[in-house]
Amino acid sequence: xxxxxxSWGEGIAKDYLIAKGYRIIFTNYKTKMxxxxxxxxxxxxxxxxxxxxxxxxxxxxxxxSVNFKKQLTYARVAEQFLQQFNNGNNSFRFDVIEVxxxxxxxxxxxxxDAFGL
Numbered sequence: 001x002x003x004x005x006x007s008w009g010e011g012i013a014k015d016y017l018i019a020k021g022y023r024i025i026f027t028n029y030k031t032k033m034x035x036x037x038x039x040x041x042x043x044x045x046x047x048x049x050x051x052x053x054x055x056x057x058x059x060x061x062x063x064x065s066v067n068f069k070k071q072l073t074y075a076r077v078a079e080q081f082l083q084q085f086n087n088g089n090n091s092f093r094f095d096v097i098e099v100x101x102x103x104x105x106x107x108x109x110x111x112x113d114a115f116g117l
Contacts, residue, residue: 009053009099010037016097016108022047031080034073038097039081046092047112048078053099062098063111071115 014024022040029036038049050070052062059065066074074094082092094115100107 005053005055005101006051008101010051012053012099012106012108013049013051013097014038016110017047017049020110025085026081029077029081031077033080034077036074036077036081041090044090046082046086046090047095048074048081048092049095049097050074050114051097051099053101055101063096063109063114066096066114074115 010027014027017038017040018024020042022042024038024040025046026039027037029039036048037051038047040047040049050066052065054062071094078092078094086092093113096111096114098109098111100109
């Protein structure tokens with residue numbers, strides 16, 4: 001059930017980014033160190049996006065679960081991605097997209113440059 005909710009939220013996040021003018025470069029980019037949910041680009045900025053889907057805030061805001069250790073892992077995986085795919089002409093940032101699901105309704109919060117790195 002949790003995995004289904006997460007996959008659903010990633011689909012909502014992709015649709016949201018596309019509607020905001022982003023081009024989806026990669027979904028579920030995996031390395032031995034970890035995974036990036038969505039890699040998207042708008043103009044010359046590549047956004048590495050962590051998607052967090054919840055039904056409510058009873059355990060805190062979803063973005064709060066992306067702790068410093070998770071941020072460092074994300075940064076290392078992003079570095080591998082950039083070495084493999086980037087031509088060096090883009091800047092990059094780390095975003096978190098929170099998706100809240102309530103019955104058949106949902107709400108999206110996009111936190112740009114969410115990591116303090």
